[in-house]
Amino acid sequence: MSPAASAVPASLEHWVLTITCPDQPGIVHALSGAIVEAAGNITESQQFSSETSGTFFMRLQIESSSGREVFEAALAPVVERYGMDWTIDTVGRPVRTLVLVSKAAHCLNDLLFRQRAGQLPVEVPLVMGNHPDLAELASFYGVPFESAPVTDAEQKADFERRVLAAIDEHDIELVVLARYMQILSPELCAALEGRAINIHHSFLPGFKGANPYKQAHGRGVKLIGATAHFVTADLDEGPIIEQNVVRVDHSRSARELVAIGQDEESRTLAQAVKWFAEQRVLLDGARTVIFR
Amino acid sequence: MSPAASAVPASLEHWVLTITCPDQPGIVHALSGAIVEAAGNITESQQFSSETSGTFFMRLQIESSSGREVFEAALAPVVERYGMDWTIDTVGRPVRTLVLVSKAAHCLNDLLFRQRAGQLPVEVPLVMGNHPDLAELASFYGVPFESAPVTDAEQKADFERRVLAAIDEHDIELVVLARYMQILSPELCAALEGRAINIHHSFLPGFKGANPYKQAHGRGVKLIGATAHFVTADLDEGPIIEQNVVRVDHSRSARELVAIGQDEESRTLAQAVKWFAEQRVLLDGARTVIFR
Amino acid sequence: MSPAASAVPASLEHWVLTITCPDQPGIVHALSGAIVEAAGNITESQQFSSETSGTFFMRLQIESSSGREVFEAALAPVVERYGMDWTIDTVGRPVRTLVLVSKAAHCLNDLLFRQRAGQLPVEVPLVMGNHPDLAELASFYGVPFESAPVTDAEQKADFERRVLAAIDEHDIELVVLARYMQILSPELCAALEGRAINIHHSFLPGFKGANPYKQAHGRGVKLIGATAHFVTADLDEGPIIEQNVVRVDHSRSARELVAIGQDEESRTLAQAVKWFAEQRVLLDGARTVIFR
Amino acid sequence: MSPAASAVPASLEHWVLTITCPDQPGIVHALSGAIVEAAGNITESQQFSSETSGTFFMRLQIESSSGREVFEAALAPVVERYGMDWTIDTVGRPVRTLVLVSKAAHCLNDLLFRQRAGQLPVEVPLVMGNHPDLAELASFYGVPFESAPVTDAEQKADFERRVLAAIDEHDIELVVLARYMQILSPELCAALEGRAINIHHSFLPGFKGANPYKQAHGRGVKLIGATAHFVTADLDEGPIIEQNVVRVDHSRSARELVAIGQDEESRTLAQAVKWFAEQRVLLDGARTVIFR
The missing domain is CATH 3.40.50.170 (Formyl transferase, N-terminal domain)
Known part of the structure; x- marks a missing residue:
């Protein structure tokens, strides 16, 4: 965060992130690392590993003062590495x-x-x-x-x-x-x-x-x-x-x-x-x- | 009730009566008349007229000091007249x-x-x-x-x-x-x-x-x-x-x-x-x- | 009913009757008798004897070609005899x-x-x-x-x-x-x-x-x-x-x-x-x- | 792990971990990092941030071939840092x-x-x-x-x-x-x-x-x-x-x-x-x- 930005508290954005990818160890750690990097705080988190399909599903709500671009940039390598289908959106958007x-x-x-x-x-x-x-x-x-x-x-x-x-x-x-x-x-x-x-x-x-x-x-x-x-x-x-x-x-x-x-x-x-x-x-x- | 009977209170029997017959007017009156005749008191009564089959269904619980034979005798003409399938039993019999x-x-x-x-x-x-x-x-x-x-x-x-x-x-x-x-x-x-x-x-x-x-x-x-x-x-x-x-x-x-x-x-x-x-x-x- | 009306089948009325009175034997028979007398057919019937209050409750739906006055006249002596609170109304009336x-x-x-x-x-x-x-x-x-x-x-x-x-x-x-x-x-x-x-x-x-x-x-x-x-x-x-x-x-x-x-x-x-x-x-x- | 043991795949253990601590950013990342370190895979995860008490709750199920001591050692600094109340147990233990x-x-x-x-x-x-x-x-x-x-x-x-x-x-x-x-x-x-x-x-x-x-x-x-x-x-x-x-x-x-x-x-x-x-x-x- 730049010094200027820290001078006035930025308004918090609330994001909802969904993830679908092949299940494997380390996904949560990699994702949560990207979120920490983007100065996000996880406020809701649900996940499911489907035994029938071997697929991992996750839905996160995150509050952060970072903009969407910061978020997407932090997530990009994780998404790439794990072959994720993902969506990111504003919580409550009609x-x-x-x-x-x-x-x-x-x-x-x-x-x-x-x-x-x-x-x-x-x-x-x-x-x-x-x-x-x-x-x-x-x-x-x-x-x-x-x-x-x-x-x-x-x-x-x-x-x-x-x-x-x-x-x-x-x-x-x-x-x-x-x-x-x-x-x-x-x-x-x-x-x-x-x-x-x-x-x-x-x-x-x-x-x-x-x-x-x-x-x-x-x-x-x-x-x-x-x-x-x-x-x-x-x-x-x-x-x-x-x-x-x-x-x-x-x-x-x-x-x-x-x-x-x-x-x-x-x-x-x-x-x-x-x-x-x-x-x-x-x-x-x-x-x-x-x-x- | 005869004077002799009234001298000692007869123990009450509880009967359950089920009726199935073609639906037509007068069934309830005829049945309740037979029950009154047998000195019975209706304590539970449910009925249903099926529009799809034109059948009348009824289930009655009756308390009475009359014996089963008295009951069956009183019901016989009604059963005959309306072509009823019926059962009578003691309430709670296993x-x-x-x-x-x-x-x-x-x-x-x-x-x-x-x-x-x-x-x-x-x-x-x-x-x-x-x-x-x-x-x-x-x-x-x-x-x-x-x-x-x-x-x-x-x-x-x-x-x-x-x-x-x-x-x-x-x-x-x-x-x-x-x-x-x-x-x-x-x-x-x-x-x-x-x-x-x-x-x-x-x-x-x-x-x-x-x-x-x-x-x-x-x-x-x-x-x-x-x-x-x-x-x-x-x-x-x-x-x-x-x-x-x-x-x-x-x-x-x-x-x-x-x-x-x-x-x-x-x-x-x-x-x-x-x-x-x-x-x-x-x-x-x-x-x-x-x-x- | 006028002579002309009796020449063609009268349209059926549907009545709903509710009864509340002290419980005692014979109520259903007396009521159903009055309904038969008024040429009514019971299409729905539910009753309940409250053990806590000793009160008998009944709700009937009746179809009949008789008018309301005929009904009320037939019911009057029963109502009187059993001390009934009662209502009669047309089924479905708003x-x-x-x-x-x-x-x-x-x-x-x-x-x-x-x-x-x-x-x-x-x-x-x-x-x-x-x-x-x-x-x-x-x-x-x-x-x-x-x-x-x-x-x-x-x-x-x-x-x-x-x-x-x-x-x-x-x-x-x-x-x-x-x-x-x-x-x-x-x-x-x-x-x-x-x-x-x-x-x-x-x-x-x-x-x-x-x-x-x-x-x-x-x-x-x-x-x-x-x-x-x-x-x-x-x-x-x-x-x-x-x-x-x-x-x-x-x-x-x-x-x-x-x-x-x-x-x-x-x-x-x-x-x-x-x-x-x-x-x-x-x-x-x-x-x-x-x-x- | 002994050389002999490493020749055959170690049997997987299933752990259940519960966490209660004051809510703050970074908890999930820190925890999931410790789990990755202990070669664990998260199979079930639920969390809740209580707005009324400001407390963070989490329950994880983890499969791993690491022993309990390895786990506890990896978790210890996280537990210390975030002031966590925690339990760890075997899934299904009576x-x-x-x-x-x-x-x-x-x-x-x-x-x-x-x-x-x-x-x-x-x-x-x-x-x-x-x-x-x-x-x-x-x-x-x-x-x-x-x-x-x-x-x-x-x-x-x-x-x-x-x-x-x-x-x-x-x-x-x-x-x-x-x-x-x-x-x-x-x-x-x-x-x-x-x-x-x-x-x-x-x-x-x-x-x-x-x-x-x-x-x-x-x-x-x-x-x-x-x-x-x-x-x-x-x-x-x-x-x-x-x-x-x-x-x-x-x-x-x-x-x-x-x-x-x-x-x-x-x-x-x-x-x-x-x-x-x-x-x-x-x-x-x-x-x-x-x-x-």
Whole structure:
């Protein structure tokens, strides 16, 4: 630190650092050494060594008065040496998020309410729907809304082109399918790999496909649930981020199960989005590592 | 009540009555009339009209100083008129239960401990295993134990014959598969329909078949669970009685999931057995009605 | 019923009937007789005999083509004979509800969203606040909003007079304190007895009074919760309607506990309001009977 | 290491290291440096900086072929420099545990079953009771059992002297009060500070003192729970380690609440004992840090 800098206390920055690399001894020491070198103090640290994949995962929060360049310079040789995939970001920076919807309002309402309440570090420059029903809700929260029907292959291709264009235009980092009831094309799934989250209205790997609540009713299950997962071309098979269940009994009709399940859908999706936005979700093959 | 009867207060009997019949108006009035006629007082009452099957279900607890014959006589015309399937029993009577086991002790330990503690209205005249490992545990609880290996088709047929013989000999009302790791033959499943409960070590309809915890680990689920269900020839597809889940995370190995799941297996099975023994479980096609 | 009406099948009415009376034999038979007499069919029935108070509670749903007068006439002698407190209402009729708020939006947002989504059988003719902050939210849902500051005794008396006037003017049946942060006067508590529900941001009887999340943090609890209860003059001691908890750990600050707890507050309050509006909440002294 | 030994790969040791010290930058780097020096590889790592106390907590699991002395020598200067309280132990080493009981069997049964099943890294050289009821259960698990009545002050002082003597004789590291229904003297509480765990049959800070289930019933709570906490002279006020709840309703008698609550007591106590034995419980003033 230069004498000038030490004269007035520099304001502290808070960084979040994520690391993925092949597991081997010495990683923590090398990383923490780089952080000390950059005058950083570790305030949160979580790590995981995956036995199945041999991969090491780490998430750090660091406070420091050094600038980002100082940090990146100190980390560069460590990253190089251990072959790390890494990200560095400011703690709490709102993640630019595109939300796709159909007619059901509960997930969108929940996401936008939490965002406004300061509980969800995202910003939502756009909501896109294949139905116009949720325009008014988006408008209440001051979020632009676009809709276009998706009733045939051509319209679907159009809609997906607009999604990709919007991602580009708004520098979208996360796409949230908030009960968007269309199946994405394999191409779009591939393009969004690792940055699109879907809420499935069932406890996966339970009832897949259409109408899981009706299936749950027919099977007489005693718990119903919701699963937030990354979107992959394999429908309902993407890496699971969060799941919740709620108890039901024989007296609930399939229609009531839908209403009961919506609470779990909203909170499960919101939790997954929050963790993603806080850089707490890392991929370990078909599984997720969640640093809560 | 006759003058003679009123001179000495008759001891009260407590009956549990279950009814299943096609739904139609007037059932409750007719039933409650018969109960009044038999000088009974309803202390617990639950009912359910299944929209899917058009069936009416009812469970009543009744206190009365009348004898069983008086009761049955009063109920006979109602039962006849409405085409009722019905059972009548003494509240709290221990249900004669045969437990089948393999090597895993946790479910048997839990069942026998609760039975001795007075929390489970069953009596267990026999535990049968395809391994001898749990003989000592059964012995501690004073329960006879038999085992025989089941490693080929002939041994399996032998074992199942002994099961049927034991059911006959001990007037068994309920068979509990407490982590019995053999698949029952379709014939035995059919013979035990509606009176055999299995504990499946997964949240059905999740991971069926062998090694569900390994499957759960591979899929990275965030909740694991257990399902108690009636045994049917359709493996893992019998009517569900109870389910529980517990939260896990990425850091748990498949082996740890097994240990964590065992708690859920024990409590889920014990709950299902308790409800069955208290006549709280009625069948509505592929679903169960549970009058908790 | 007019001759013309009898020519075409009358439309079915659905009634909900609640009964509270001293427990004694014969009640169910007498009631079901009256229902048969009025050509009613019982579609849901729940009952409870309280051992502590000797009181019998019952809730029935009945479908019938008879009019309300026919029903009331049939029930009158039974009600008289058994000394019943009773209510009869149309199933699903929206209950006129006044919501009181301060600055926190999450409970109001949740209630109004569910109401609009058809999940909560209430109508809200007015929201009143001691702060103006939630005017816009109420307006989005088309609900009139009034606010007035409550910073001294006189303003408080004024506000409470306006509450009573609004109750009168809008025929209010239920008052919901949706994180209304003022203590009601004993007089208002008395006036609202049995028809005002508060959400307490703690698992009662845990941390009472101000700042329960701070208390929870200081004590290092592993679960935090919320309690919906009837308002009584004894602060935080009214009959409990519903409670929920959520797991937390040492790493959560008191401020984070607040955010985490808000989800439980919203869902717990909404559940209590739903049960109240569906006539599922009956009072048994200091306890509630909930016919879910 | 002898030349012969170096020819064949040395067997890996697994260590668990816990650290508590004033928080400051550089701790992780210094520690990880010492571990690298001792040829250790970090396989699990959790840390927490307490804002309320300014204390830094860390738990590490390390695999290494170095011996304990090498480790301790490498760590010594770091420990000195940062003023660390620390422990080092072998992963999975059974913790010597004394269990105190009265008449209720469920917690003891659960602990001993889990211990035998390999799920609880403890060894239990002795169970002591103020009643003889559980002698047979202890005997089944091959654990010595002593009992002596505690019905007056003198007997109590005698019993506590025997407890202290047994702690001494068996090198006891943990005392578990498994529904031991006597209040420990302040002197014994002080002597056992930080190494005695009690299971309280209520969701603290809910119903303290005697008969919490009766209190819970009278208050009509909708959830009942159990709390495992460190024993302190302040009855029921010791640092909380784990809590669980289960849903109940109005229909449960106080006696039924007792039975329902016992499941939560058993699992909550077992969880707390497991975490303690795995060195996952650290004290932060009146709170605990749990590195799950």
